[in-house]
Amino acid sequence: MKSLVLAISLLVGSSAFAKDLPRVYGNEVVAPANAAEQEISKLFDRWNAALGTGKPAEVVKLYHPKAMLQPTVSNQVRTTPAEITDYFEHFLVLKPTGVINYRQIRLLDVDSAIDSGVYTFDLTKDGKHSKVQARYTYVYKKVGNDWLILNHHSSAMPEQVSIN
Template structure:
Protein backbone atom coordinates (compact mmCIF):
# COMPACT_ATOMS: atom_id res chain seq x y z
CA UNK A 1 0.00 0.00 0.00
CA UNK A 2 1.34 3.39 -0.94
CA UNK A 3 1.66 6.15 1.65
CA UNK A 4 0.60 9.63 0.55
CA UNK A 5 2.23 12.60 2.17
CA UNK A 6 0.89 15.72 0.53
CA UNK A 7 0.96 19.05 2.31
CA UNK A 8 -0.17 22.40 0.99
CA UNK A 9 3.10 22.91 -0.86
CA UNK A 10 2.96 19.39 -2.30
CA UNK A 11 -0.61 19.87 -3.46
CA UNK A 12 0.33 23.14 -5.13
CA UNK A 13 3.21 21.38 -6.88
CA UNK A 14 0.99 18.52 -8.04
CA UNK A 15 -1.62 20.98 -9.29
CA UNK A 16 1.04 23.00 -11.12
CA UNK A 17 2.36 19.83 -12.75
CA UNK A 18 -1.12 18.79 -13.82
CA UNK A 19 -1.84 22.16 -15.41
CA UNK A 20 1.11 21.67 -17.74
CA UNK A 21 0.24 18.05 -18.59
CA UNK A 22 -1.59 16.75 -21.61
CA UNK A 23 -5.36 16.64 -21.41
CA UNK A 24 -5.31 12.94 -22.29
CA UNK A 25 -6.63 10.77 -19.43
CA UNK A 26 -4.00 9.07 -17.30
CA UNK A 27 -3.73 5.30 -17.63
CA UNK A 28 -2.40 2.88 -15.02
CA UNK A 29 -0.13 -0.05 -15.77
CA UNK A 30 -3.26 -2.21 -16.10
CA UNK A 31 -4.70 0.24 -18.67
CA UNK A 32 -7.69 0.86 -16.41
CA UNK A 33 -9.34 4.14 -17.32
CA UNK A 34 -8.86 7.03 -14.95
CA UNK A 35 -11.97 8.27 -13.16
CA UNK A 36 -13.65 11.45 -14.28
CA UNK A 37 -13.57 14.52 -12.04
CA UNK A 38 -17.33 14.03 -11.56
CA UNK A 39 -16.73 10.51 -10.23
CA UNK A 40 -14.20 11.87 -7.74
CA UNK A 41 -16.57 14.68 -6.68
CA UNK A 42 -19.26 12.04 -6.03
CA UNK A 43 -17.02 10.47 -3.37
CA UNK A 44 -17.81 13.45 -1.13
CA UNK A 45 -21.53 12.62 -1.36
CA UNK A 46 -20.73 9.06 -0.22
CA UNK A 47 -18.74 10.43 2.74
CA UNK A 48 -21.51 12.90 3.59
CA UNK A 49 -24.06 10.05 3.48
CA UNK A 50 -21.88 8.16 5.96
CA UNK A 51 -21.93 11.25 8.23
CA UNK A 52 -25.74 11.29 8.06
CA UNK A 53 -25.90 7.79 9.56
CA UNK A 54 -24.46 9.15 12.83
CA UNK A 55 -22.24 6.05 12.96
CA UNK A 56 -18.54 6.85 13.41
CA UNK A 57 -17.59 3.33 12.25
CA UNK A 58 -19.39 3.86 8.92
CA UNK A 59 -17.58 7.17 8.44
CA UNK A 60 -14.24 5.53 9.29
CA UNK A 61 -14.98 2.86 6.66
CA UNK A 62 -14.49 5.61 4.04
CA UNK A 63 -10.81 5.92 5.15
CA UNK A 64 -7.91 3.65 4.18
CA UNK A 65 -6.17 1.72 6.97
CA UNK A 66 -3.13 4.04 6.66
CA UNK A 67 -5.20 7.25 6.38
CA UNK A 68 -4.30 10.53 8.03
CA UNK A 69 -7.05 12.91 9.16
CA UNK A 70 -6.26 16.53 10.04
CA UNK A 71 -9.71 17.45 11.38
CA UNK A 72 -11.49 20.78 11.54
CA UNK A 73 -12.40 20.82 15.22
CA UNK A 74 -9.50 18.99 16.85
CA UNK A 75 -5.82 19.76 17.19
CA UNK A 76 -4.93 16.05 17.21
CA UNK A 77 -3.68 14.44 14.00
CA UNK A 78 -5.61 11.18 13.55
CA UNK A 79 -3.53 8.42 11.93
CA UNK A 80 -5.20 5.22 13.10
CA UNK A 81 -8.71 3.91 12.61
CA UNK A 82 -9.35 4.15 16.36
CA UNK A 83 -8.32 7.83 16.36
CA UNK A 84 -10.49 8.57 13.30
CA UNK A 85 -13.47 6.81 14.91
CA UNK A 86 -12.87 8.78 18.13
CA UNK A 87 -12.92 12.06 16.24
CA UNK A 88 -16.15 11.26 14.43
CA UNK A 89 -17.85 9.97 17.59
CA UNK A 90 -17.53 13.51 18.93
CA UNK A 91 -18.10 15.39 15.67
CA UNK A 92 -21.25 13.43 14.81
CA UNK A 93 -22.91 14.65 18.03
CA UNK A 94 -23.36 17.96 16.14
CA UNK A 95 -25.35 16.20 13.36
CA UNK A 96 -23.11 17.57 10.58
CA UNK A 97 -24.12 17.82 6.96
CA UNK A 98 -21.61 19.08 4.40
CA UNK A 99 -22.06 21.01 1.17
CA UNK A 100 -19.26 21.63 -1.32
CA UNK A 101 -18.88 25.32 -2.15
CA UNK A 102 -15.85 25.10 -4.46
CA UNK A 103 -14.14 21.93 -5.72
CA UNK A 104 -10.92 21.43 -7.68
CA UNK A 105 -10.27 17.83 -8.70
CA UNK A 106 -6.93 16.52 -9.91
CA UNK A 107 -7.09 12.97 -11.28
CA UNK A 108 -3.54 11.67 -10.96
CA UNK A 109 -4.08 8.23 -12.52
CA UNK A 110 -6.57 5.37 -12.50
CA UNK A 111 -6.07 4.82 -8.76
CA UNK A 112 -5.28 8.23 -7.27
CA UNK A 113 -7.06 11.58 -7.14
CA UNK A 114 -7.25 14.76 -5.10
CA UNK A 115 -10.29 16.92 -4.40
CA UNK A 116 -9.53 20.27 -2.74
CA UNK A 117 -11.70 23.29 -2.14
CA UNK A 118 -14.14 24.73 0.35
CA UNK A 119 -17.20 23.33 2.05
CA UNK A 120 -19.87 24.42 4.49
CA UNK A 121 -21.11 22.31 7.36
CA UNK A 122 -24.54 22.72 8.87
CA UNK A 123 -24.35 21.70 12.52
CA UNK A 124 -26.54 21.67 15.61
CA UNK A 125 -24.65 22.97 18.65
CA UNK A 126 -26.40 23.33 22.00
CA UNK A 127 -29.70 22.74 20.19
CA UNK A 128 -29.15 25.64 17.80
CA UNK A 129 -28.40 25.38 14.07
CA UNK A 130 -25.12 26.89 12.91
CA UNK A 131 -22.77 26.69 9.94
CA UNK A 132 -19.01 26.46 9.61
CA UNK A 133 -17.14 27.18 6.38
CA UNK A 134 -13.87 25.31 5.95
CA UNK A 135 -11.16 24.44 3.45
CA UNK A 136 -10.64 20.79 2.61
CA UNK A 137 -8.36 18.40 0.81
CA UNK A 138 -9.32 14.77 0.23
CA UNK A 139 -6.66 12.51 -1.25
CA UNK A 140 -8.22 9.31 -2.56
CA UNK A 141 -6.70 5.99 -3.54
CA UNK A 142 -8.45 3.06 -5.14
CA UNK A 143 -7.64 0.09 -2.90
CA UNK A 144 -9.08 -3.34 -3.59
CA UNK A 145 -11.45 -1.81 -6.14
CA UNK A 146 -12.84 0.75 -3.64
CA UNK A 147 -12.07 4.47 -3.46
CA UNK A 148 -10.82 5.32 0.04
CA UNK A 149 -9.57 8.49 1.69
CA UNK A 150 -5.84 8.28 2.43
CA UNK A 151 -5.43 11.90 3.52
CA UNK A 152 -8.10 14.36 4.67
CA UNK A 153 -7.28 17.87 5.78
CA UNK A 154 -9.98 20.26 6.92
CA UNK A 155 -9.56 23.65 8.52
CA UNK A 156 -11.98 26.44 9.35
CA UNK A 157 -11.75 29.50 7.13
CA UNK A 158 -9.33 31.99 8.68
CA UNK A 159 -11.20 35.09 7.48
CA UNK A 160 -14.80 36.11 8.05
CA UNK A 161 -16.92 36.14 4.88
Template sequence: MKRQIRTRAAVVTAGALIAAATVAVGVGVASPEHSDVPAAAKSANSAKSGKPTKAEIAGLFDQWNAALQTGDPEKVADRYAPDAVLLPTASPKIRTNRAEIVDYFEHFLQKKPQGEKIRSVVNVLDRNSAIDAGLYEFHITDPATGEKKTVEARYTYEYEKRGGKWLIVNHHSSVLPAEG
Protein backbone atom coordinates (compact mmCIF):
# COMPACT_ATOMS: atom_id res chain seq x y z
CA MET A 1 0.00 0.00 0.00
CA LYS A 2 2.78 2.45 0.93
CA ARG A 3 4.53 1.59 -2.33
CA GLN A 4 1.37 2.48 -4.32
CA ILE A 5 1.05 5.79 -2.47
CA ARG A 6 4.69 6.64 -3.16
CA THR A 7 4.26 5.70 -6.84
CA ARG A 8 1.13 7.86 -7.10
CA ALA A 9 2.92 10.74 -5.37
CA ALA A 10 5.82 10.43 -7.80
CA VAL A 11 3.41 10.40 -10.78
CA VAL A 12 1.53 13.42 -9.43
CA THR A 13 4.81 15.26 -8.78
CA ALA A 14 6.10 14.43 -12.26
CA GLY A 15 2.79 15.55 -13.76
CA ALA A 16 2.98 18.83 -11.87
CA LEU A 17 6.54 19.40 -13.05
CA ILE A 18 5.55 18.66 -16.65
CA ALA A 19 2.56 20.99 -16.36
CA ALA A 20 4.74 23.71 -14.87
CA ALA A 21 7.28 23.27 -17.65
CA THR A 22 4.54 23.37 -20.27
CA VAL A 23 3.16 26.58 -18.81
CA ALA A 24 6.63 28.11 -18.53
CA VAL A 25 7.42 27.30 -22.14
CA GLY A 26 3.95 27.97 -23.53
CA VAL A 27 3.28 31.43 -22.12
CA GLY A 28 4.33 32.96 -25.38
CA VAL A 29 8.01 33.69 -25.11
CA ALA A 30 9.95 31.68 -27.63
CA SER A 31 13.34 32.70 -26.30
CA PRO A 32 15.09 30.00 -24.31
CA GLU A 33 16.22 32.54 -21.72
CA HIS A 34 12.56 33.12 -20.74
CA SER A 35 11.83 29.50 -19.95
CA ASP A 36 12.19 27.67 -16.65
CA VAL A 37 12.93 24.43 -18.49
CA PRO A 38 16.66 23.84 -18.93
CA ALA A 39 17.84 23.93 -22.55
CA ALA A 40 19.41 20.47 -22.21
CA ALA A 41 16.05 19.02 -21.14
CA LYS A 42 14.30 20.68 -24.09
CA SER A 43 16.88 19.34 -26.54
CA ALA A 44 16.67 15.84 -25.06
CA ASN A 45 12.86 15.89 -25.25
CA SER A 46 13.00 17.20 -28.81
CA ALA A 47 15.49 14.54 -29.88
CA LYS A 48 13.31 11.77 -28.43
CA SER A 49 10.13 12.96 -30.09
CA GLY A 50 11.72 14.12 -33.34
CA LYS A 51 9.87 17.39 -32.91
CA PRO A 52 11.72 20.67 -33.35
CA THR A 53 12.21 22.89 -30.32
CA LYS A 54 10.31 26.13 -29.94
CA ALA A 55 13.61 27.96 -30.28
CA GLU A 56 14.27 26.25 -33.62
CA ILE A 57 10.87 27.33 -34.92
CA ALA A 58 11.33 30.87 -33.57
CA GLY A 59 14.67 30.98 -35.40
CA LEU A 60 12.92 30.50 -38.75
CA PHE A 61 11.85 34.14 -38.50
CA ASP A 62 15.50 35.16 -38.30
CA GLN A 63 16.16 33.28 -41.53
CA TRP A 64 13.19 34.99 -43.20
CA ASN A 65 14.37 38.39 -41.91
CA ALA A 66 17.88 37.67 -43.24
CA ALA A 67 16.33 36.95 -46.65
CA LEU A 68 14.66 40.38 -46.45
CA GLN A 69 18.06 41.97 -45.81
CA THR A 70 19.38 40.64 -49.13
CA GLY A 71 16.92 42.91 -50.96
CA ASP A 72 16.17 40.00 -53.32
CA PRO A 73 12.45 39.14 -53.55
CA GLU A 74 13.30 35.72 -55.01
CA LYS A 75 15.36 34.83 -51.91
CA VAL A 76 12.44 35.88 -49.69
CA ALA A 77 10.01 33.85 -51.81
CA ASP A 78 12.31 30.83 -51.39
CA ARG A 79 11.24 30.77 -47.72
CA TYR A 80 7.63 30.04 -48.83
CA ALA A 81 6.10 26.78 -50.05
CA PRO A 82 4.88 26.79 -53.68
CA ASP A 83 1.27 26.68 -52.43
CA ALA A 84 1.76 29.21 -49.61
CA VAL A 85 -0.77 31.90 -48.75
CA LEU A 86 0.53 35.37 -47.86
CA LEU A 87 -1.76 37.99 -46.31
CA PRO A 88 0.77 40.84 -46.27
CA THR A 89 0.99 43.88 -44.03
CA ALA A 90 1.14 46.49 -46.75
CA SER A 91 -1.26 45.14 -49.39
CA PRO A 92 -4.96 44.24 -49.47
CA LYS A 93 -4.31 41.47 -52.02
CA ILE A 94 -4.07 37.83 -50.94
CA ARG A 95 -0.96 36.24 -52.48
CA THR A 96 -1.42 32.54 -53.32
CA ASN A 97 1.50 31.64 -55.57
CA ARG A 98 5.19 32.34 -55.95
CA ALA A 99 4.77 35.02 -58.64
CA GLU A 100 2.35 36.99 -56.42
CA ILE A 101 4.62 36.61 -53.39
CA VAL A 102 7.64 37.79 -55.38
CA ASP A 103 5.57 40.75 -56.66
CA TYR A 104 4.67 41.79 -53.13
CA PHE A 105 8.27 41.63 -51.94
CA GLU A 106 9.55 43.53 -55.00
CA HIS A 107 7.58 46.50 -53.68
CA PHE A 108 7.98 45.92 -49.94
CA LEU A 109 11.76 45.52 -50.15
CA GLN A 110 12.07 49.01 -51.63
CA LYS A 111 11.35 50.22 -48.07
CA LYS A 112 14.41 48.35 -46.75
CA PRO A 113 12.38 46.58 -44.04
CA GLN A 114 13.98 45.10 -40.99
CA GLY A 115 11.77 42.99 -38.76
CA GLU A 116 12.10 42.71 -35.01
CA LYS A 117 9.99 40.36 -32.91
CA ILE A 118 8.38 41.88 -29.84
CA ARG A 119 6.48 38.83 -28.58
CA SER A 120 6.33 35.32 -29.96
CA VAL A 121 4.06 32.39 -29.19
CA VAL A 122 5.36 29.18 -30.75
CA ASN A 123 3.30 26.00 -30.96
CA VAL A 124 5.10 22.93 -32.26
CA LEU A 125 2.31 20.75 -33.60
CA ASP A 126 4.34 17.73 -34.66
CA ARG A 127 7.62 16.79 -36.36
CA ASN A 128 6.68 18.60 -39.54
CA SER A 129 4.43 21.51 -38.58
CA ALA A 130 4.49 24.48 -36.26
CA ILE A 131 2.98 27.92 -35.80
CA ASP A 132 4.72 31.10 -34.67
CA ALA A 133 2.38 33.99 -33.88
CA GLY A 134 2.89 37.27 -32.10
CA LEU A 135 3.87 40.89 -32.48
CA TYR A 136 6.69 42.41 -34.46
CA GLU A 137 7.91 45.76 -35.66
CA PHE A 138 9.18 46.71 -39.06
CA HIS A 139 11.71 49.48 -39.34
CA ILE A 140 11.18 50.88 -42.85
CA THR A 141 12.41 53.76 -44.97
CA ASP A 142 10.17 55.68 -47.37
CA PRO A 143 11.96 55.29 -50.74
CA ALA A 144 10.73 58.72 -51.94
CA THR A 145 11.59 60.83 -48.90
CA GLY A 146 14.12 58.76 -46.96
CA GLU A 147 11.93 59.16 -43.86
CA LYS A 148 12.33 56.28 -41.41
CA LYS A 149 9.45 54.91 -39.39
CA THR A 150 8.42 51.89 -37.39
CA VAL A 151 5.28 49.91 -38.13
CA GLU A 152 3.91 47.67 -35.37
CA ALA A 153 2.15 44.56 -36.63
CA ARG A 154 0.83 41.22 -35.54
CA TYR A 155 1.82 38.08 -37.39
CA THR A 156 1.23 34.38 -37.84
CA TYR A 157 3.65 32.07 -39.62
CA GLU A 158 2.54 28.52 -40.22
CA TYR A 159 5.46 26.28 -41.12
CA GLU A 160 5.66 22.81 -42.63
CA LYS A 161 8.76 20.73 -43.09
CA ARG A 162 8.79 19.61 -46.70
CA GLY A 163 11.62 17.68 -48.27
CA GLY A 164 13.66 18.26 -45.12
CA LYS A 165 13.26 22.06 -45.31
CA TRP A 166 11.05 24.29 -43.17
CA LEU A 167 8.82 26.43 -45.40
CA ILE A 168 6.17 29.03 -44.72
CA VAL A 169 2.78 27.71 -45.84
CA ASN A 170 0.67 30.51 -44.40
CA HIS A 171 1.82 33.99 -43.39
CA HIS A 172 -0.54 36.65 -42.10
CA SER A 173 0.68 40.09 -41.08
CA SER A 174 -1.45 43.10 -40.26
CA VAL A 175 -0.89 46.50 -38.75
CA LEU A 176 -1.45 46.41 -35.00
CA PRO A 177 -4.75 48.18 -34.27
CA ALA A 178 -4.94 50.95 -31.70
CA GLU A 179 -6.26 49.82 -28.35
CA GLY A 180 -9.99 50.16 -28.25
Protein backbone atom coordinates (compact mmCIF):
# COMPACT_ATOMS: atom_id res chain seq x y z
CA MET A 1 0.00 0.00 0.00
CA LYS A 2 2.85 2.39 0.83
CA SER A 3 4.36 1.87 -2.60
CA LEU A 4 1.02 2.69 -4.25
CA VAL A 5 0.68 5.91 -2.26
CA LEU A 6 4.29 6.80 -3.10
CA ALA A 7 3.75 6.10 -6.79
CA ILE A 8 0.60 8.24 -6.90
CA SER A 9 2.23 11.12 -5.04
CA LEU A 10 5.25 11.01 -7.35
CA LEU A 11 3.00 10.97 -10.43
CA VAL A 12 0.77 13.82 -9.24
CA GLY A 13 3.72 15.88 -8.09
CA SER A 14 5.68 15.42 -11.28
CA SER A 15 5.89 18.23 -13.82
CA ALA A 16 5.78 15.59 -16.56
CA PHE A 17 2.27 14.68 -15.41
CA ALA A 18 1.14 18.31 -15.35
CA LYS A 19 2.25 18.95 -18.93
CA ASP A 20 0.09 16.04 -20.13
CA LEU A 21 -3.22 17.63 -19.19
CA PRO A 22 -6.11 17.18 -21.66
CA ARG A 23 -5.66 18.40 -25.20
CA VAL A 24 -9.37 18.22 -26.02
CA TYR A 25 -11.89 21.02 -25.76
CA GLY A 26 -15.57 20.23 -26.34
CA ASN A 27 -15.74 17.95 -29.37
CA GLU A 28 -12.53 19.29 -30.88
CA VAL A 29 -9.46 17.06 -30.79
CA VAL A 30 -6.42 19.28 -30.36
CA ALA A 31 -3.07 18.19 -31.80
CA PRO A 32 -0.74 16.50 -29.32
CA ALA A 33 1.48 19.00 -27.56
CA ASN A 34 4.86 17.34 -27.98
CA ALA A 35 6.72 14.73 -30.02
CA ALA A 36 6.06 11.94 -27.51
CA GLU A 37 2.31 12.59 -27.57
CA GLN A 38 2.41 12.71 -31.38
CA GLU A 39 4.13 9.32 -31.43
CA ILE A 40 1.45 7.82 -29.15
CA SER A 41 -1.40 9.38 -31.16
CA LYS A 42 -0.11 7.68 -34.33
CA LEU A 43 -0.41 4.25 -32.69
CA PHE A 44 -4.19 4.33 -33.12
CA ASP A 45 -3.72 5.11 -36.82
CA ARG A 46 -1.37 2.12 -37.10
CA TRP A 47 -3.94 -0.12 -35.36
CA ASN A 48 -6.79 1.21 -37.52
CA ALA A 49 -4.73 0.56 -40.68
CA ALA A 50 -4.10 -3.01 -39.48
CA LEU A 51 -7.88 -3.44 -39.15
CA GLY A 52 -8.18 -2.29 -42.76
CA THR A 53 -6.06 -5.19 -43.97
CA GLY A 54 -8.77 -7.62 -42.87
CA LYS A 55 -6.02 -9.89 -41.50
CA PRO A 56 -6.25 -10.76 -37.80
CA ALA A 57 -2.50 -11.51 -37.66
CA GLU A 58 -1.72 -7.91 -38.72
CA VAL A 59 -3.79 -6.58 -35.82
CA VAL A 60 -2.61 -9.10 -33.23
CA LYS A 61 1.06 -8.38 -33.87
CA LEU A 62 0.44 -4.91 -32.41
CA TYR A 63 -0.45 -6.48 -29.04
CA HIS A 64 2.06 -7.46 -26.37
CA PRO A 65 2.25 -11.26 -25.86
CA LYS A 66 0.77 -10.75 -22.38
CA ALA A 67 -1.88 -8.26 -23.50
CA MET A 68 -5.45 -8.11 -22.24
CA LEU A 69 -8.27 -7.17 -24.62
CA GLN A 70 -11.65 -6.19 -23.20
CA PRO A 71 -13.49 -5.76 -26.51
CA THR A 72 -16.53 -3.71 -27.47
CA VAL A 73 -18.61 -6.38 -29.19
CA SER A 74 -17.82 -9.44 -27.09
CA ASN A 75 -18.41 -10.31 -23.45
CA GLN A 76 -15.27 -12.46 -23.31
CA VAL A 77 -12.08 -10.89 -21.95
CA ARG A 78 -9.14 -12.01 -24.13
CA THR A 79 -5.77 -12.63 -22.44
CA THR A 80 -3.81 -14.75 -24.90
CA PRO A 81 -2.71 -14.12 -28.48
CA ALA A 82 -4.99 -16.99 -29.59
CA GLU A 83 -8.02 -15.44 -27.85
CA ILE A 84 -7.23 -11.99 -29.27
CA THR A 85 -6.86 -13.53 -32.73
CA ASP A 86 -10.25 -15.23 -32.33
CA TYR A 87 -11.87 -11.90 -31.50
CA PHE A 88 -10.41 -10.17 -34.55
CA GLU A 89 -11.34 -13.07 -36.85
CA HIS A 90 -14.96 -12.23 -36.03
CA PHE A 91 -14.66 -8.45 -35.69
CA LEU A 92 -12.85 -7.89 -39.00
CA VAL A 93 -15.76 -9.50 -40.89
CA LEU A 94 -17.62 -6.25 -40.05
CA LYS A 95 -15.03 -4.19 -42.01
CA PRO A 96 -14.44 -1.77 -39.13
CA THR A 97 -12.94 1.69 -39.56
CA GLY A 98 -12.48 3.90 -36.54
CA VAL A 99 -12.28 7.62 -35.89
CA ILE A 100 -11.22 9.21 -32.61
CA ASN A 101 -13.77 11.72 -31.32
CA TYR A 102 -12.10 12.64 -28.04
CA ARG A 103 -8.80 11.65 -26.47
CA GLN A 104 -6.35 12.24 -23.68
CA ILE A 105 -2.80 10.95 -23.85
CA ARG A 106 -0.83 10.37 -20.68
CA LEU A 107 2.88 9.64 -20.79
CA LEU A 108 3.66 7.53 -17.73
CA ASP A 109 7.38 7.23 -18.45
CA VAL A 110 9.63 6.77 -21.48
CA ASP A 111 8.32 3.22 -22.04
CA SER A 112 4.64 3.48 -20.97
CA ALA A 113 1.67 5.54 -22.12
CA ILE A 114 -2.12 5.63 -21.96
CA ASP A 115 -4.41 6.83 -24.74
CA SER A 116 -8.05 7.01 -23.69
CA GLY A 117 -11.20 8.66 -24.93
CA VAL A 118 -14.09 8.03 -27.28
CA TYR A 119 -14.04 6.58 -30.78
CA THR A 120 -16.67 5.74 -33.38
CA PHE A 121 -16.55 2.73 -35.68
CA ASP A 122 -18.27 2.32 -39.02
CA LEU A 123 -19.28 -1.31 -39.38
CA THR A 124 -20.87 -3.27 -42.24
CA LYS A 125 -22.98 -6.35 -41.57
CA ASP A 126 -25.08 -8.05 -44.25
CA GLY A 127 -24.54 -5.03 -46.51
CA LYS A 128 -25.93 -2.61 -43.91
CA HIS A 129 -23.80 0.14 -42.42
CA SER A 130 -23.94 1.11 -38.77
CA LYS A 131 -21.94 3.19 -36.33
CA VAL A 132 -20.88 2.18 -32.86
CA GLN A 133 -19.50 4.77 -30.48
CA ALA A 134 -17.41 3.48 -27.59
CA ARG A 135 -15.15 4.59 -24.78
CA TYR A 136 -11.63 3.23 -25.09
CA THR A 137 -8.35 2.91 -23.23
CA TYR A 138 -5.09 1.67 -24.70
CA VAL A 139 -2.14 1.08 -22.40
CA TYR A 140 1.08 0.93 -24.43
CA LYS A 141 4.41 -0.54 -23.45
CA LYS A 142 7.55 0.12 -25.45
CA VAL A 143 9.45 -3.09 -26.20
CA GLY A 144 12.75 -2.41 -27.93
CA ASN A 145 11.90 0.31 -30.45
CA ASP A 146 8.24 -0.66 -30.87
CA TRP A 147 5.15 0.33 -28.91
CA LEU A 148 2.82 -2.61 -28.19
CA ILE A 149 -0.68 -2.66 -26.75
CA LEU A 150 -0.52 -4.09 -23.23
CA ASN A 151 -4.17 -3.47 -22.37
CA HIS A 152 -7.06 -2.48 -24.63
CA HIS A 153 -10.47 -1.80 -23.12
CA SER A 154 -13.40 -0.70 -25.23
CA SER A 155 -17.03 -0.39 -24.16
CA ALA A 156 -20.05 0.81 -26.08
CA MET A 157 -21.45 4.09 -24.83
CA PRO A 158 -24.25 3.61 -22.30
CA GLU A 159 -27.70 4.94 -22.97
CA GLN A 160 -28.01 8.66 -22.43
CA VAL A 161 -29.24 9.32 -18.90
CA SER A 162 -30.39 12.70 -17.65
CA ILE A 163 -29.56 13.50 -14.02
CA ASN A 164 -31.60 16.65 -13.58
